[in-house]
Amino acid sequence: MLVVKDVSLSFGNVPVLAQMQLQAQPGELCVLMGANGAGKSTLLRTIAGEYKHYHGSILLNGQELHHMPVDAQARQRAVLSQQLNLQMPFTVAEVAAMGRYAYRAAERLYDKEIITYALKLLQVYDLKDRSYPTLSGGQQQRVQMARVLAQLLEAPDLHAMDYTGKKMLLLDEPVTGMDILHQQLALQLAVQLSRQGVLVIAVLHDFQLAAAYAQHIFLLKNGHVYAQGPVDTVLSPPHIKHCFGVDVSVLHHSLCAYPLVVTNTAATLFSSSALQATNAY
Numbered sequence: 001m002l003v004v005k006d007v008s009l010s011f012g013n014v015p016v017l018a019q020m021q022l023q024a025q026p027g028e029l030c031v032l033m034g035a036n037g038a039g040k041s042t043l044l045r046t047i048a049g050e051y052k053h054y055h056g057s058i059l060l061n062g063q064e065l066h067h068m069p070v071d072a073q074a075r076q077r078a079v080l081s082q083q084l085n086l087q088m089p090f091t092v093a094e095v096a097a098m099g100r101y102a103y104r105a106a107e108r109l110y111d112k113e114i115i116t117y118a119l120k121l122l123q124v125y126d127l128k129d130r131s132y133p134t135l136s137g138g139q140q141q142r143v144q145m146a147r148v149l150a151q152l153l154e155a156p157d158l159h160a161m162d163y164t165g166k167k168m169l170l171l172d173e174p175v176t177g178m179d180i181l182h183q184q185l186a187l188q189l190a191v192q193l194s195r196q197g198v199l200v201i202a203v204l205h206d207f208q209l210a211a212a213y214a215q216h217i218f219l220l221k222n223g224h225v226y227a228q229g230p231v232d233t234v235l236s237p238p239h240i241k242h243c244f245g246v247d248v249s250v251l252h253h254s255l256c257a258y259p260l261v262v263t264n265t266a267a268t269l270f271s272s273s274a275l276q277a278t279n280a281y
């Protein structure tokens, strides 16, 4: 279980996270949503141990993150960051293999099988000898998903182990650049991992994907959690208006198991005052 309690974090004197409260448990796909700059990536990076200058408490399975050795953290959690810019000419197989670096020699007996399995699951095995920087954006993202999967798995079979209390997966906009098929694949994989006991937290911008796959949504605004709970409760027109400034309708359709969020106001976003401000340049 992950407990984020009263976490605040500033860059210089600019507060970015303000008394953040969040609890996430294995078995649920938790999704962070919110407008640009709301603090989603910063929260994820703080939980990942990247930012250490926070105030408050982050407990992972009862242990304060501050007190956990870095190598122990790396064996417990895998992170897919936003905008990974890897320019070195590593092959696809080498990038996926980076997921295994955190483990000790005795834990790396099945490295090859796990890496092959992860590449096949993300449908990038055929690209394994290609130079990573030459791949398309969506292909690179699938390779990164394969890397984090390789980091999490302890056997070359998604269904073989129970990871409850042992593993955490942090995904920052994991489906960026992926086509519709691979978006579904990546999020079904995240759901399956959560069923295997992995604590999964993902940042998503797409309401339809969040509605289809999230069990619990945290809606962030100005560095704190504005609303949280199941999809039906959180993705309401007033919440979305408050956090994104957009009027939406939430529709239900007999052929769709989740609510559909549709925007009403595309034409009215270009207000005359905004245009006047632009004209000033």
Ligand SMILES: Nc1ncnc2c1ncn2[C@@H]1O[C@H](COP(=O)(O)OP(=O)(O)OP(=O)(O)O)[C@@H](O)[C@H]1O
Pocket (backbone or CB within 6 Å): 011, 016, 034, 035, 036, 037, 038, 039, 040, 041, 042, 043
């Ligand atoms: N290293 C940093 N130094 C200074 N300011 C930062 C840093 N990282 C983030 N910020 C600021 O913190 C705020 C929150 O950024 P963050 O990346 O967490 O937002 P986000 O909700 O993930 O947004 P997006 O949807 O655009 O990815 C922004 O105003 C950003 O400019």
